[in-house]
Amino acid sequence: MLTLLGAEFAAASIARGRHFLFYCLLASAALALSGCMPATTYVAAANPADPAAKTARTSYRSTIAPYTGLRPAAPAPWRDRNDAVAPQPKQDR
Template identity: 85%
Template sequence: MITLLGAEFAAASTARGRHFLSSCLLAAAALALTGCIPATTYVATADPADPAAKVAAAGYRSTIAPYTGLRPAAPAPWRDRNDAVTPQPKQDR
């Protein structure tokens, strides 16, 4: 059983080695051919130097538009404000 596993591992290792070698050769060929590709390619878009080129409209949205100032505010007496938020005592007791 162990001999069979060793043989399978050796066969897979050999196949993996051939695959690695072919991958390296393919990568080397790709690197060699990248020198043949021009650095810039022409893309059919509008010329940025053309003043008549259509562009998206620029809009302005204020980041603080919903803000409303709350100062100066006249301070209310603290006892009235405190009594307004305290729970009312139950009348049953």
């Protein structure tokens, strides 16, 4: 019976992949360790029903505060604007 069970397990692990045994052991370890965890944890927080409970201050920050409108803008001649940003020609030494 034990030999048959071993043969079935070997065939199943080959069919499912090389790491089947590892995942089975990992799942069983996780289940075993989950029994050691506390069901609930105590969080020392303010009672939400208490009107005197201290809370963090709120503030308003605009999402478009750094925006400055650029219209209407008079178009400049393109040649002057291009010459202003073009590299200066090198002087002969």
